[in-house]
Amino acid sequence: MKPESKVRKGQTRHCSNALILGSLAVAGCLPPSEVGRFAKSASEATADFPPVAREMYASCLRFEGFKAQRTSGWYDNESLRMPCASRDTAVAGVLAANKVLSAYFSALAKLADDQFVSADREIGGLAAIVKKSGLNDAQVDAVAGLTKYLATMAIDGYRRGKIGDAIASQNGNVVLVTTGLRTIISRDYRQILNIESRAANDFYRSAVTENREREPLAAILVLKDRDDRVAELRKRAEAVDAYVRALDAVRDGHQKLYDHRNKLRAKVLAAELRDQSAALEKIARQLEQAF
Amino acid sequence: MPELDAAEARKLARSFYDLAGKLGKFRFDNWTQLSATERGELESLEWTLLTQSSDLTTRAISLGTADMQRSLQDISRATTKMTRAVQRVDDVKKVIRIGNKALRLGAAVFTGNAAAIAAAVSAALAASGVDDSE
Numbered sequence: 171m172k173p174e175s176k177v178r179k180g181q182t183r184h185c186s187n188a189l190i191l192g193s194l195a196v197a198g199c200l201p202p203s204e205v206g207r208f209a210k211s212a213s214e215a216t217a218d219f220p221p222v223a224r225e226m227y228a229s230c231l232r233f234e235g236f237k238a239q240r241t242s243g244w245y246d247n248e249s250l251r252m253p254c255a256s257r258d259t260a261v262a263g264v265l266a267a268n269k270v271l272s273a274y275f276s277a278l279a280k281l282a283d284d285q286f287v288s289a290d291r292e293i294g295g296l297a298a299i300v301k302k303s304g305l306n307d308a309q310v311d312a313v314a315g316l317t318k319y320l321a322t323m324a325i326d327g328y329r330r331g332k333i334g335d336a337i338a339s340q341n342g343n344v345v346l347v348t349t350g351l352r353t354i355i356s357r358d359y360r361q362i363l364n365i366e367s368r369a370a371n372d373f374y375r376s377a378v379t380e381n382r383e384r385e386p387l388a389a390i391l392v393l394k395d396r397d398d399r400v401a402e403l404r405k406r407a408e409a410v411d412a413y414v415r416a417l418d419a420v421r422d423g424h425q426k427l428y429d430h431r432n433k434l435r436a437k438v439l440a441a442e443l444r445d446q447s448a449a450l451e452k453i454a455r456q457l458e459q460a461f
Numbered sequence: 462m463p464e465l466d467a468a469e470a471r472k473l474a475r476s477f478y479d480l481a482g483k484l485g486k487f488r489f490d491n492w493t494q495l496s497a498t499e500r501g502e503l504e505s506l507e508w509t510l511l512t513q514s515s516d517l518t519t520r521a522i523s524l525g526t527a528d529m530q531r532s533l534q535d536i537s538r539a540t541t542k543m544t545r546a547v548q549r550v551d552d553v554k555k556v557i558r559i560g561n562k563a564l565r566l567g568a569a570v571f572t573g574n575a576a577a578i579a580a581a582v583s584a585a586l587a588a589s590g591v592d593d594s595e
Binding site: 226230233237240241253256257259260261263264266267270271273274277278280281321324325328329332335336339340342343344346347350353354357358361362364365368369371372375376379 | 467471474475478481482485489492504505507508511512514515516518519520521522523525526527528529532533535536537539540542543544546547549550553
């Protein structure tokens, strides 16, 4: 059975680049641009989750396949899907939780995007109109400049308040959900991989032990197949570690935004988050290889 | 029998998994001493235990996501609020665009150009209808 589709390589790479948190600098309260950078990369990291989650269902199908071959000697797709139906439902719940988290970071990124709050294009249109009213160039530039400043300040003040509200009110929930997803990946998915590994080993060892004397050459090929399966499982286990670290970085990053929401100096925040950016770059490479 | 929580389900899943491993080891260590029937019975029991372990792990996942539901609802509400805020910023920009069109109308009236006035009135009407209420 083929593994689930690979994680989008561009996304994981983009995830690590966008999460270069070492360049953070705050003036006043949380700077929207830094919040936006973190939120964008957190959104992309959570977007990498579905292939990981779907693997939990795929592993059930593989386990049932090994069992069917040993117990009844035959199986088809339908006979594998039935015993895995509850796993499918459970995975759907995990995917739904991740989707909520991803949407939150996506909305936060949009709100915190400095390009989004810029009204320069609209103000530029205003300047062209004002010119026709008889003001000279210097006066038009002054009007446009003042209007740009006032509009940007008004919009910026409004959105900073909304960003602060979201981070302050939702930090507890974000920490709970990322921790919950982390537990599911680090404990339950790992247990799922262990079960599949034991099933594979028992399957191959039983087959080889029963038939080695009659077909010694076939035993060699079967063991090669076993080795390939074990290698795939090991790769998936490594990817579990990588994704757990990604979830930790998302949780810890949001916590740091919460902790520093009223602080004036960003260098402290930047220094604290620098290590996470290096970890996330490494994670992105591992995820690309595994999925 | 009381319902399991996620932690209990995980613990049981691990126990069944470990037991399956011990049975498997016994079966292979004593392969030649066991009859084919005995080996078959042991293997069948191993698969049953592994299946139980798998089912309990699935239960732990479902219980884990159930525990998150309240937080997920709160996060969804916060996301809606942020999306509304984004929409309001878009509305503000729309007001600025309408302001542009109103100025164009003023400039057109100032020039006395009928065609320009008509075009400016149409544009201003098309840009109206913004809801800037809180």
